[in-house]
Amino acid sequence: MAGVMESVDQRTQLVGQNRLELLLFRLEGEQIYGINVFKVKEVLQCPKLTHLPKSSSVVRGVAHIRGGTIPILDLSLATGNPPLSNIEEHFVIITEYNVRIQGFLVSGVERIINMNWEDIQPPPKGTGHEHYLTAVTKYNDQLVEIIDVEKILAEVSPMNEEVSEELITDEVAKQAPNLEIMIADDSKIARKQITKTLEKIGFSVVAFNDGKAAWDHLKELADQGIRPAEKYPVLISDIEMPEMDGYTLTAEIRNNPQLNDMYIVLHTSLSGVFNKAMVSKVGADDFLAKFQPDMLAQVVIERMTNLGSEMPVDVEEALKS
Template identity: 35%
Template sequence: MSTVQQEVDERTNLTGSNKFELLLFRLGGDANGDRSELFGINVFKVREIVAMPAITAVAGSLPHMLGVVNLRGQIIPVIDLPAVVGCTPKTGLNIMLVTEYARTTQGFAVESVEEIVRLDWNQVLSAENSAVGGMVTSIARLDGDIENTRLAQVLDVEQILRQITPSDTKDVDPDTIGDQLQIKEGAVILAADDSGVARTLIEQALHAIGAPFVMTKTGKEAWDKLQTMTAASLAEGKPASDKVAMVLTDLEMPEMDGFTLTRKIKQDERFKTLPVIIHSSLSGSTNEEHIKSVGADAYVAKFVAEELAAAIRKVLKNK
């Protein structure tokens, strides 16, 4: 396991073009522990991997919350990930993945850790319209586009955390989100996010500030949509901003990630003046440096509607 931890430390700085690293793990199988499938989570979300420490049960905990651990002075809640997705570990909950997500730190209990694989995002297909759905955003073809490739299910961490620890406050409050957005008539905000729950929250926020928008599920879909939407304006010698006021993108997405989408926009003469805001659950100074390096105009951590609205207003005002 120390080897896997070293790989996490060494590769968190990965900045390759449209590539990422997936930590593969197993949660168990059916009620008999059979058919143990591979699951994955982006290495960027993993702070460390540890043998399962002693867990203190907390009175009145929500379902699938095992309790808390004291890890070097930090109290971290631990989630029973096999129970969340309906798996039964054959050998027990042996490993804890400590993850940083959307301003929070939590541990995910898993049965075993397999390896870290480096993939191109085009090896990852959206699970949006598949039978998988629910807590899986995408399916990774680990050996590429070949017959009988190994498959791994990429979990929708946003959906899982929202289910396990629901918010007791309004996600979007019209009374606190601020003024309506002033945007060029006929233009829209082009948004991209692969998580269903994230798209719902973004849509609610944009509705609340009166911002017209077009929502997409991947960076590639957003890039294709951008070109299609602005083709007529560009053909007439008008700027792309006549149709698209700005782009709002997640980072982790099948087919094309937000880093690559932002880089393509900023390096293209047709679109380089379009503002881009990256809205992501990935946190930490390393990731923020990567975001700056691709030319994004702003970064907003998920999900605080007031902060997102403020960033959109500021970016459009400075345009």
């Protein structure tokens, strides 16, 4: 237990400092890619794979690892490139995204680097492949591409994006159009999923591509004499975002007397003890793992209720179940 807590303490030192650690890897060729270390469980030589009939071509097979069966996705195929060959010579990065475990087949793993989120930028437009990137950065004067894994997973194994009808009662549907929800997320697929869920209930949505854009908007409102907490009863923010991450955005809001009463939900594909410790440290109101439309709907409906709207009995019962 002492070792686990020491690791938690070390990781949480990055919180509020707008920093992250990237595991660098390669597919075919010289291009370097990066993935947040928090999402990595382990790296190992590609084990023997068992092919799954009728599965996506991106899924090269499943591997039996530590008592579990894990799908192995070819990241080269997933990003529109030729499949990796001689896979037994390659490596698998075991990750946890959206409360799911999967492995990513890569040709080689380089190193772990510590970066500042200010040095992580949105992908350049017009490159022809920005559609699968969520961000880019530079290391030793070489471009590092950060893949939009949420987009890849949504294409390979689409998640349910529908909200249960019993949650959208007449009273909720009546109150929701009066409220505007703010979201910040650098993944295009994630923004689409969140917006679809909230609009299904009846809320209006204002979306930003990263934490810095969201922060600038909130400060502008405050400078105009508008209380952001009154305009947006809920801010739903991703954690991993270029220029300013969700932890830093939350910390900045909490340290600003004009903004510190905002209700903040950190909504992320990251999960585990590290993130719960970080959420507590920066002062977020709630933490929700992606992507669970009913859970997201429940969090926002509960907030709406606490603001004074009447919660119908059947929705209260649904939230308890």
